[in-house]
Amino acid sequence: MAKGQIVAGCLAPHPPHLVYADNPPQNEAYSEGGWETLRWGYQRLARKLKNIDYDAIVIFTPHWQTYIGTHFLGLPEFKSKSVDPVFPNLFRYNYDLQVDVELSEAMRDAASQEGIITKMMTNPDFRVDYGTITSCHLLNPEWDKPIVTISSNRNTHYYSPEVMIEQATALGRACAKAIEESGKRVVLVASHSLSHRHFVEEAPLPEDMSKEHIYNHSQYVWDMKIVEMMRDGKSREVIDIMPEFTEQTIAETEGGGLIWMLGAMGFPDFPAEIYGYQSVIGTGNVIACWDPNDDTREYVL
Amino acid sequence: MSETNEPEILFGIYCPPHPQPLLSPEASEGYSKLRAAYDECRKRIEESEADIILVYSTTWPSIIGHQIQALEKAIWTHVDDDFHYLGSMPYEFHMDTEFAHSMKENCEKRGLEARTVEYEGFPIDTGSVVALQLLNPDNRIPSCILSSNMYSNRSETIVLGKAVRDTLAQQNKKAVVVVVSSLSNRMFTEHIDPKEDRIHSQKDDDWNRKILEFFDDGRLEDLSQLSRDIHGQIRVQKVVAYKPAWWLAATMGQHNNYDGEVLAYEALHGSGGAVITLTPSTGSVGDKEFDEDDVEFYRGDRNVLDKGMLE
Numbered sequence A: 001m002a003k004g005q006i007v008a009g010c011l012a013p014h015p016p017h018l019v020y021a022d023n024p025p026q027n028e029a030y031s032e033g034g035w036e037t038l039r040w041g042y043q044r045l046a047r048k049l050k051n052i053d054y055d056a057i058v059i060f061t062p063h064w065q066t067y068i069g070t071h072f073l074g075l076p077e078f079k080s081k082s083v084d085p086v087f088p089n090l091f092r093y094n095y096d097l098q099v100d101v102e103l104s105e106a107m108r109d110a111a112s113q114e115g116i117i118t119k120m121m122t123n124p125d126f127r128v129d130y131g132t133i134t135s136c137h138l139l140n141p142e143w144d145k146p147i148v149t150i151s152s153n154r155n156t157h158y159y160s161p162e163v164m165i166e167q168a169t170a171l172g173r174a175c176a177k178a179i180e181e182s183g184k185r186v187v188l189v190a191s192h193s194l195s196h197r198h199f200v201e202e203a204p205l206p207e208d209m210s211k212e213h214i215y216n217h218s219q220y221v222w223d224m225k226i227v228e229m230m231r232d233g234k235s236r237e238v239i240d241i242m243p244e245f246t247e248q249t250i251a252e253t254e255g256g257g258l259i260w261m262l263g264a265m266g267f268p269d270f271p272a273e274i275y276g277y278q279s280v281i282g283t284g285n286v287i288a289c290w291d292p293n294d295d296t297r298e299y300v301l
Numbered sequence B: 001m002s003e004t005n006e007p008e009i010l011f012g013i014y015c016p017p018h019p020q021p022l023l024s025p026e027a028s029e030g031y032s033k034l035r036a037a038y039d040e041c042r043k044r045i046e047e048s049e050a051d052i053i054l055v056y057s058t059t060w061p062s063i064i065g066h067q068i069q070a071l072e073k074a075i076w077t078h079v080d081d082d083f084h085y086l087g088s089m090p091y092e093f094h095m096d097t098e099f100a101h102s103m104k105e106n107c108e109k110r111g112l113e114a115r116t117v118e119y120e121g122f123p124i125d126t127g128s129v130v131a132l133q134l135l136n137p138d139n140r141i142p143s144c145i146l147s148s149n150m151y152s153n154r155s156e157t158i159v160l161g162k163a164v165r166d167t168l169a170q171q172n173k174k175a176v177v178v179v180v181s182s183l184s185n186r187m188f189t190e191h192i193d194p195k196e197d198r199i200h201s202q203k204d205d206d207w208n209r210k211i212l213e214f215f216d217d218g219r220l221e222d223l224s225q226l227s228r229d230i231h232g233q234i235r236v237q238k239v240v241a242y243k244p245a246w247w248l249a250a251t252m253g254q255h256n257n258y259d260g261e262v263l264a265y266e267a268l269h270g271s272g273g274a275v276i277t278l279t280p281s282t283g284s285v286g287d288k289e290f291d292e293d294d295v296e297f298y299r300g301d302r303n304v305l306d307k308g309m310l311e
């Protein structure tokens, strides 16, 4: 059996606004559009993924928050309706998705062997979180690949951002090992924004783009610093600066997704592809992809 | 309106959010004591003349202001993110939609951003599900659930409580108010044998017991004034502040004239789980000035930084 490999790593923010703006048949809410910079960026990345041969998407989400270890989806199918607890007016999405349970269990076993506390989630009534649904919908609207969701253990709050870096990196390494041994070709997804201070009021028409802007300039400057380092292939430095970035911008990086993904990819020193940056209700969001294949890596934006 | 134009709050309940008392009460002596305390509260609610059960849940965070559950019949099967292996929680809750809509208006009159949520399948949080399922299993009394805004601090939370008072007085409804929150909220980060459950640390236990003394003495406003210290000492810093005592005091009345009763205090995976009742009475403990300002209206961020800007 050929060695499995990570064929791409995507930083894929999950504001439900983006699905809302797209009006897919699965979502009950109706919009007049909005946030095109991100949506068009997502469409371009989704087209790239269509041209990559892969078996499964493994996604790390900050909206499945676990305090007792890291949990993995452990049943082959989940079908239900995901209603965003914060933006239920925008996101009520009927999903029907497949899970690669074999890969999920293999990653769980590898993580356990590394001393990480783990748990398989096998309750059929469990509702898959809206971060998973949003990022996966935008990256693969056809839902024709199985996924694995990994929960975000709350290390940042419970201990410190530094502990989160150690734990998420170790988890990334374990997942990479399991993927290699599985023989599968896998797309990794870190589902989150960068700066994450929201406005606490919403425009009467949420997609009114005349009202959309970053929460404050400091958040913007920090986000740009991170994006610049990604472009320059300085993924190790992104992680080094992350505790301060997370604190200064209340960044959603606190959940550990990007650390996990870059850790699994061995902290790549090649440039990330940048597909777009835009604010959503004040938060900063970049879509980025690390393509380890020198032949297919592009300079997108 | 009641004669005094003051709302009639029959009693308050403080209870923990974790699902063990609902799903696995027999797994440990502690969990079954918590369950018995919930059952006692249920009985007292049944024997009371309450028109509404009002829940403020720390496990329902919101961002766009304060969300108010308004769906007439909220029906779903909930599963907890961590304790999914303990089982599913099917529920059907009947909301007091009339209360919910007026509550939104009264929040806005006091300067708060607020909205009702009325969506089939809305994910009601574990804490609210556990509390309502145990306290009001047959929907004898309609209820309403309020979210806890992630960014809100003291003034917003106090004003939110006052908006509850406005609404109850307007509708002349007798209420039982419920706060769903742990005391110390640090859990063990590994799976444990429930029989070996204990409070995470001695320090957490010491603080919890001190807080319980205050509750037992009915010193609710004193607890409200202590909230920032409590947050710093025994709360994992997930949100900006420990808000339950602020909300409970603002809703029930900002004083120390209560009969408090601690029905149970046990560990829930390391966190401090207590079931407590507070009943308005006469006679106050202590007689002193409080440090924190009272606040009637929320006027938004103070924009301190902007005021210091050079032109």
Ligand SMILES: [Fe+2]
Pocket: A014, A062, A063, A131, A192, A193, A252
């Ligand atoms: Fe998020």
